Amino acid sequence: xxxxxxxxxxxxxxxxxxxxxxxxxxxxxxxxxxxxxxxxxxxxxxxxxxxxxxxxxxxxxxxxxxxxxxxxxxxxxxxxxx
Numbered sequence: 001x002x003x004x005x006x007x008x009x010x011x012x013x014x015x016x017x018x019x020x021x022x023x024x025x026x027x028x029x030x031x032x033x034x035x036x037x038x039x040x041x042x043x044x045x046x047x048x049x050x051x052x053x054x055x056x057x058x059x060x061x062x063x064x065x066x067x068x069x070x071x072x073x074x075x076x077x078x079x080x081x082x
Contacts, residue, residue: 008016020030066073 016030017027020027023030025033063069063073
């Protein structure tokens with residue numbers, strides 16, 4: 001095994017310690033089990049971000065407020081559906 005150092009918020013560390021104690025296992029064993037579960041589960045499908053889809057291309061002159069309202073122009077359809 002390799003030793004790894006991680007930074008945890010105080011409250012999260014307290015919760016993990018309590019959960020490990022209740023389960024009768026070490027802090028490290030609970031972290032290993034949690035990480036094993038996480039990496040064994042397929043990641044959720046991510047919605048394609050219009051920024052990376054390159055679907056927000058303007059032909060001709062761009063709107064005059066594009067630099068100020070870029071999120072509105074880029075994510076308008078996503079926000080309307082959400």
